[in-house]
Amino acid sequence: QVYLAESGGGLVQPGDSLRLSCVASGWNFDSHPMGWFRQAPGKEREFVAVVSWGVGAHTAYTDSVKGRFTISRDNAKNTVYLQMHSLKPEDTAVYSCAAATRYLPNLPKVQNEYVYWGQGTQVTVSS
Secondary structure (H helix, E strand, C coil): CCEEEEECCEEECCCCCEEEEEEEECCCHHHCCEEEEEECCCCCCEEEEEECCCCCCCEEECHHHCCCEEEEEEHHHCEEEEEECCCCHHHCEEEEEEEECCCCCCCCCCHHHEEEECCCEEEEECC
16 A cells, blocks of 8 residues: 655744655655655645655755755655755645656656655744
């Protein structure tokens, strides 16, 4: 059974840091690119970050989080992380992890390239 579960969200103040985790089970985690998306109230879900599968762990980010967020993966633990620093109120959203099509060679940023999704974890940045 495919399983993706996020954790680590919460209420923080502007400038704080959070690390989100996403644990996977039931499929070949290490051969899928893994991404993070977020959906703010009243807005569409948007791409945040992606990490490739295989050697090298290449990454890509949406412009608004570059230099503040870092995506990484630990294949031994079937886990993908999103380290977030210098959080801003506009980062407030439900953050979801997702697995892209197996063996996809690029760094997908569009939702229809993702096949498995977690339920999401709420991140609220407010003073």
